[in-house]
Amino acid sequence: AARTRDHLRSPIICILGHVDTGKTKILDRIRRTNVQDAEAGGITQQIGATYFPIEAVKKEATKIEEGKKLLYNVPSLLIIDTPGHESFTNLRSRGSSLCDIAILVVDIMHGLEPQTRESIDLLKMRKTPFIVALNKIDRMYDWKAQPHNCPTRASLEKQPSHVREEFFRRVKETKLQLAEIGFNTELYWENKDVRKTVSLVPTSAITGEGMPDLLMLLMALPQRLLTERLMFTDVLEATVLEVKVIEGLGTTIDIVLTGGTIHEGDTIMVVGLDGPIVTTIRALLTPHPMKEMRVKGQYLHHKQIKAAQGIKISADGLEKAVAGTQLMVVEDANDEEEMEYVREEVMKDFQTILTSVDRSGLGVYVQASTLGSLEALLEYLRSEKIPVAGINIGPVHKRDVTKASTMLERRKEYATILAFDVPVEKEARELAESEGVQIFTADIIYHLFDQFTAYMERVKK
Ligand code: GDP
Ligand code: MG
Numbered sequence: 001a002a003r004t005r006d007h008l009r010s011p012i013i014c015i016l017g018h019v020d021t022g023k024t025k026i027l028d029r030i031r032r033t034n035v036q037d038a039e040a041g042g043i044t045q046q047i048g049a050t051y052f053p054i055e056a057v058k059k060e061a062t063k064i065e066e067g068k069k070l071l072y073n074v075p076s077l078l079i080i081d082t083p084g085h086e087s088f089t090n091l092r093s094r095g096s097s098l099c100d101i102a103i104l105v106v107d108i109m110h111g112l113e114p115q116t117r118e119s120i121d122l123l124k125m126r127k128t129p130f131i132v133a134l135n136k137i138d139r140m141y142d143w144k145a146q147p148h149n150c151p152t153r154a155s156l157e158k159q160p161s162h163v164r165e166e167f168f169r170r171v172k173e174t175k176l177q178l179a180e181i182g183f184n185t186e187l188y189w190e191n192k193d194v195r196k197t198v199s200l201v202p203t204s205a206i207t208g209e210g211m212p213d214l215l216m217l218l219m220a221l222p223q224r225l226l227t228e229r230l231m232f233t234d235v236l237e238a239t240v241l242e243v244k245v246i247e248g249l250g251t252t253i254d255i256v257l258t259g260g261t262i263h264e265g266d267t268i269m270v271v272g273l274d275g276p277i278v279t280t281i282r283a284l285l286t287p288h289p290m291k292e293m294r295v296k297g298q299y300l301h302h303k304q305i306k307a308a309q310g311i312k313i314s315a316d317g318l319e320k321a322v323a324g325t326q327l328m329v330v331e332d333a334n335d336e337e338e339m340e341y342v343r344e345e346v347m348k349d350f351q352t353i354l355t356s357v358d359r360s361g362l363g364v365y366v367q368a369s370t371l372g373s374l375e376a377l378l379e380y381l382r383s384e385k386i387p388v389a390g391i392n393i394g395p396v397h398k399r400d401v402t403k404a405s406t407m408l409e410r411r412k413e414y415a416t417i418l419a420f421d422v423p424v425e426k427e428a429r430e431l432a433e434s435e436g437v438q439i440f441t442a443d444i445i446y447h448l449f450d451q452f453t454a455y456m457e458r459v460k461k
Pocket of ligand 2: 023024025
């Protein structure tokens, strides 16, 4: 079928920002609004994502004038919400970000925080358009909360003048902070050019104020910027979100299908640490819809699923699959030419990564949870002119320490493992201590950089 403006897929949205700014709460709030509303209903929890049908979004968004002028021409909003994965921008589909748009949450009482900056860097790197939710407006002194998911401006009008003053002062401060790192921002109702200026939307996940505004913007932004990108395609596009061991199923992969249709029995290829993995889909699984949550047997089985959706795939041989990479379907596993093509395609991103590894084998060891975060780390090290001897994705094992320890004789300060968002096995930690290998761990990239930079300063002296 031809790609047309009449057939768009759901935009994929991710939420990011500093810890405790209210990311989870905002999601809960939008979810609950609609769940309470049986008519709009149909919100479904997917694997690693929440699916908000367009009718539910429309109902909220049209509470605002701007929302009445929009087209509601996508099937839903698909919000990525895999717990623990705060850096979704790192997940890619065909080289660009998996997320079509992002919500960057900032606590209006705190302004910019370290992880806000990190999130912005990731968004910049992937060129992902985003809006900023200035959350927790209800925490301003004397705020008079307005009920029923009140749109922000209507609520502001009801506030006493000293509250409005505080509000505009805080908005101004945040705008200044964002300007300092190169972003022009405006309260969305004053934003004349969404291509050049980032919209700010004041919200409260507790009172629900600003939720209609947020949903309206999530509809408006893709319409202005992304229609081309959202045209439905028959070409299968899927990204591996997570690799997980599930009792009774073995190692499974959670994916987001962003294009095409996937079937049970399809032969798929995914990036593996030791090379491409070819396997056959044993089961295509999704959670039960809300009301069937209590049903035993955890997952619903499907014969086929169309984009965009979050799906769990059960198949053999997925143990070494790499999160944050693309999944491809092989039409004919006996066609060696096709196999070779798919193999190259699927491993492309990984190959690029491998080229940052120093040929002479001199350098530090880098380990991360996803390909995207690994890439961000490598970029940083490149800018600091620190060579990389080896990379890995997943937990730090003893053998990683052994590899890093070979550097002890060549360049002692490089006998180092930078481990981002991955666990370090007990034996690995013990071995590192006895051998003198440094392991730096953090789940915020900047913390890792800071630790490592401080260490390099120390050893240089
Ligand atoms: P996350 O770490 O960004 O996912 O933050 P959470 O959603 O877990 O929220 C962190 C804390 O802030 C929780 O105690 C929330 O109840 C609280 N919180 C979140 N949003 C708001 C808000 O809009 N107003 C107020 N007063 N508290 C909020
Ligand atoms: Mg959270």
